[in-house]
Amino acid sequence: MNIKDSKLPQKKIVNDPVYGFIDIPNGLIYDIVEHPYFQRLRRVKQLGLTYLVYPGAIHKRFQHALGAMHLMNSAIEVLRNKGHKITEEESTAVLIAILLHDIGHGPFSHGLEKTIVHGINHEEISLIFMNKLNEEFEGKISLAIQIFQNKYKKTFLHQLVSSQLDVDRLDYLRRDSYFSGVTEGAIGSDRIIKMLNVVNDNLVIEAKGIYSIEKFLISRRFMYWQVYLHKTVIAAEQMLVKILERAKYLSNNNIDLFATPALKYFLYNKIDKENFANSKSLEKSSLDFFAELDDYDIISSLKAWTYSDDKPLSMLCKLFLNRKLLKIKIQKQPFDENVILEVKNDVQNNLLLNDSELKYFVFSGEIISNTYSIDDDKINILYKDGTLLDIAEASDVLNVSVLSKIVKKNYLCYYKI
Amino acid sequence: MNIKDSKLPQKKIVNDPVYGFIDIPNGLIYDIVEHPYFQRLRRVKQLGLTYLVYPGAIHKRFQHALGAMHLMNSAIEVLRNKGHKITEEESTAVLIAILLHDIGHGPFSHGLEKTIVHGINHEEISLIFMNKLNEEFEGKISLAIQIFQNKYKKTFLHQLVSSQLDVDRLDYLRRDSYFSGVTEGAIGSDRIIKMLNVVNDNLVIEAKGIYSIEKFLISRRFMYWQVYLHKTVIAAEQMLVKILERAKYLSNNNIDLFATPALKYFLYNKIDKENFANSKSLEKSSLDFFAELDDYDIISSLKAWTYSDDKPLSMLCKLFLNRKLLKIKIQKQPFDENVILEVKNDVQNNLLLNDSELKYFVFSGEIISNTYSIDDDKINILYKDGTLLDIAEASDVLNVSVLSKIVKKNYLCYYKI
């Protein structure tokens, strides 16, 4: 980060390829950015394993969090210019809220949330982090936490952080597009922000922005199917899950595995929601270990496991690291049991696996996605006469009900003989 | 144009901000580009009066034609790599066909097609131009003309020039977006071209390109409503129509008007389809005069008409040039006759116009648009099992029936008191 430490009244600035320069607005925010909790995000890829399909998609959560803060700043300016009062304190709070909204993400979180940590999701961990930071910063983050939790009176501030049209999405679509090279995900975030307004304490879009919203929703859908849920990415994520499941199985059986300290803690202890904030390993809490966990722990351990005596573990790790990924088939209907059985037989015979090992090389499951949640807060369009309409009704061209439908697909992953 | 005239075996190259460099593939195409008919397109804006709303949108038809040729070249390479035979002769012909597909456009053609020329549209004029060029080039353009008219056996070559998914659209959306600064119109033309294929002599898109096509259709819709049919653009175009109607009225009444030679010919003669190719004014045909007509004739004449003694003409021209455009209102229903009458009364009293002059300052009409024509050739999606589905059926998220519906809106234009 290109931050000047002179005492001159100069702004702190970060170079960012998406927006040019990002200003750090004040000293409190600067201190949060400098905190080890936030610096960890430099070592957590925003898109997990997507880089195995799109080699450029190696940007980090650190950059995204700063970018979202940058857009939040623009949004605040636009709303103030339209006459909506946002105090300096509220402004700082909402900037901190967006900066920290993803602080609880672990490495490769889609793959890891169910193997390393149980029964606690990244939003809950984010909140634990925020509360911890609030202690350290002597209550200065309280308002940010209220906004994050939607407990502050001004709802629209929460909606800027988390809603169908939050600056989180506005940044990540543009940023994921920039780094992956999938230009179709680039959205007109500037134009959308200029169209923001507030009615009855709710964030709305002015009517002439309706086409921008349609385009935003379609771009998002595009990125979902072309990038985020690309079948090769899913195959890689599922392989990683299987690798970690096997490692967890071995550690549960007291087999000694190489692991970085932070990963070792999560492999050899059972961590769930309850003991997350409280459990102590000597002097360190689960949170402390989680605050150390990043992409490097996972990948370096996988590399070491190629030396493991356990055949499924070492074999999967070798395949994964050399990008010889399992094959994947995707279809709407669940896969026929007989088909799966046949594949299993072939693989078992070919790899000489025993029954308990086979499940790591042939397995099926469901992918679930929805682009627009009709039950959550809606995207409301504000017409000149003051009426409001959900985009689902306002747009004649989009079947928003389709976007909002939870799409389930089935996959079958298997070792290609 | 940065064209090297050395005799070294070097390619002719044009600098283009959208694609970097555009190669001119061979000598025949180079000679067509150099022809005065094609050079005229340097003086005809691609988007007519759109620059009054988007100041950057001043790119010319010349650039678009070259850009579309550039994409055609890529499309040919992709299809050849997929095993579809395209001979060198066919390749040159389809490149010429796309280069000349808009050669018949007059200046500000949306506004002018009904005032300057009657009963003949730009496609028909394009064909007359092509036939004339074919004479000059001794038959070398015959195959290009066949393809343009869809009379050649390989239908997909015509579809590359003119269909729901032709390279014309792929270039103009991207180019109009680049120059106007409306980034939302940028489409992934490279990705779409890579997805092209041919089945049963018809251009199709491979199934995994379905999201690209959805995005293409939505981007196109976006550009229609945000740019091409922007209400201020429509107001400007209608003002230009009224100015030319008044000029035509005065010339029909033998009142002498300043005009450039080419415009004078069209003002003081009645030109329709029949006499377009045949009529002679001394030694020059209507085509010869049309081949001289460009943006400069129109705007310079408007500027001179600010000196006219005719009040409606001089007043409208002054308003137009200083961008004091008529107000416009747009709604789905036709405007109430009483409302129009009231506006008319106000304007008449304010400007002291007589009854016959009033219609230039208050008038209503219809705008018609459709983004996807369901009756024309469809966009067919090719699935891995070989089945084909129109995008209207293949996409669950788009109401293609809405896109394909002809949208009619009503406008009321009037002098703002």
Place this chain on the structure above:
Amino acid sequence: MNIKDSKLPQKKIVNDPVYGFIDIPNGLIYDIVEHPYFQRLRRVKQLGLTYLVYPGAIHKRFQHALGAMHLMNSAIEVLRNKGHKITEEESTAVLIAILLHDIGHGPFSHGLEKTIVHGINHEEISLIFMNKLNEEFEGKISLAIQIFQNKYKKTFLHQLVSSQLDVDRLDYLRRDSYFSGVTEGAIGSDRIIKMLNVVNDNLVIEAKGIYSIEKFLISRRFMYWQVYLHKTVIAAEQMLVKILERAKYLSNNNIDLFATPALKYFLYNKIDKENFANSKSLEKSSLDFFAELDDYDIISSLKAWTYSDDKPLSMLCKLFLNRKLLKIKIQKQPFDENVILEVKNDVQNNLLLNDSELKYFVFSGEIISNTYSIDDDKINILYKDGTLLDIAEASDVLNVSVLSKIVKKNYLCYYKI
């Protein structure tokens, strides 16, 4: 221009492909932008005839003026953040000064300044325009004029408008690069602006910006030789000068020529500095006519002159419009008189010209250019210890003396037989 006319407290905004959106900061500036004097700049190309080599270079002075204002706004914010006081009144004045700095440019001004108008340059005309506007705006532009003329106490404000490192250059390099597609001209204007500071009332660059300045000077040099002084552009400009000289010769001899009203005034009257502000043609001053003159007057008249009985005039105009430009040779030494004579003989025999006509088809001259003027204000680099050094001394890699040297080259233009 996408300007909202609602009375809501919304900002006026212009879409710009280079910067995204440009805000119009206040009502006075909005009124100036709307004034016919400023709207004329929509019809004057920034780079004259450069589009004959780079087809995309058709952007207008209107866009450049707004873009420079946008950068000025950033510069003001940066300097204020560094503790330099700039009042609201000064801020508005310096924004107006940059907006109007080129208002006096005629169409194709490099070619025209010596044929249409004599002994008065575009800076002087800009000043006349500003004074006229100041009358209309009842003195509200006085401070802007003082800054423009460097008569205001704060010198650095003038330097932002006009110096080796003014926002004029920062915008035009980036904009000319964007539209021409010559990406090498793009400079890091954001970074340079962030490095601006003021010492002793002079604009300086902080030391760590030295590489940015080197790159800026080299980019500028690049654009000079690759674009602005491209030999084909020079050939076109010289042809245009010859055409206008011939037209002026004919009008001086009372031969009636087609011309738009504004051009007619300048062809049939002798306009110099003295009578520019004062001369009256009936009720209109030279300034009034100049305020009407734009690219359309020139090109449409050239088109009409292809019909002229005067052989040199009609022939040159035809060649020009069909881009059959005169050949040009460029060398450091003046061309040998015998060489020129030989070329003249060939052309005279081939075209059957009389002696007085020959000079329009074969002629030689000088091109003069310098990229950095050592005598003018310098680019001063501010070191951390407070010392200041001119970039000419501060940079070890650049021969700034070469950049600052006036480069003279000789050209020979001639009709290619």
Place this chain on the structure above:
Amino acid sequence: MNIKDSKLPQKKIVNDPVYGFIDIPNGLIYDIVEHPYFQRLRRVKQLGLTYLVYPGAIHKRFQHALGAMHLMNSAIEVLRNKGHKITEEESTAVLIAILLHDIGHGPFSHGLEKTIVHGINHEEISLIFMNKLNEEFEGKISLAIQIFQNKYKKTFLHQLVSSQLDVDRLDYLRRDSYFSGVTEGAIGSDRIIKMLNVVNDNLVIEAKGIYSIEKFLISRRFMYWQVYLHKTVIAAEQMLVKILERAKYLSNNNIDLFATPALKYFLYNKIDKENFANSKSLEKSSLDFFAELDDYDIISSLKAWTYSDDKPLSMLCKLFLNRKLLKIKIQKQPFDENVILEVKNDVQNNLLLNDSELKYFVFSGEIISNTYSIDDDKINILYKDGTLLDIAEASDVLNVSVLSKIVKKNYLCYYKI
């Protein structure tokens, strides 16, 4: 990597944000890209620790190698079009040579080349890799190796891979600029490639490309001082060197350190040039271990070392990971011994270090850089009359002697109390 493995005659394609799509030209090249040696480059950052200043600069050597291959393809096409014969075999060989030119880079190679491996540089390791691959691919890489080593008769092919103007530099300047967001490093690689030519078996640039070359050299210099040699980056690199020196010291003293398998090998063995290719650790050679070493080994080990009992090691690792970097001062002259001593005293007293530990927290050294090597192959400019001039003579504006001068600067790094 978005590579289709179907047997249809479709090209393999990689998405790249810099160029859009990169084609994999043939099966042999595809197999090399898929090889674990090449896949390792997915896990080695192109710019080492630069991301600590420019957060976006996290692109990998994998992407650069593919990008350079893409430009090589363009260069081959340009040279062929100018009449220079390049056979299919030569074309494939030069593409492989550029693909593999950096295969020998270790992680954070600037920092590591002197701590982990001794007396062997990355070019030598690249060659060992290539020879190993050549065995595996049964001699099919022989010609590529000849070109890489400049042992093939056509010298210009080697120059495309490695010279002052190779495609390596053309890609990395553009790519480093794209990812870091330092737009000033972007060069007109397309234009430079179009200007390439071959004279007497040497790569040259046609004369009108001289400004492009000036700009290329200045952009490169810009990137050197603004990015590659940014003082904070140097401080980080020197910290990493000190950390590894300490780890090596501890391992030499048989103290057990956490390390990934590959790093452990290099920490606990002394590896130099001689035993690099030959030494065996059981069945694995040094090369095998090197082929496993990437960024993950280094950073994950640093993370584990924060738990070390060794105070210098754990303390430096904590500082490094939380980006509390040592302070750095840079000046032309060596630092005064007394100044260094004073700093040392302060730090020793503050951190309570013993004498042997102090050198990790206060140390000085030299940075050496040159942008253009006058002794190596030159950049020759080809004039129309056939004469050749080195850019050092051809450019009047650049002191190429300055660019080519080895620049030495001195730094002092120290713990900030």
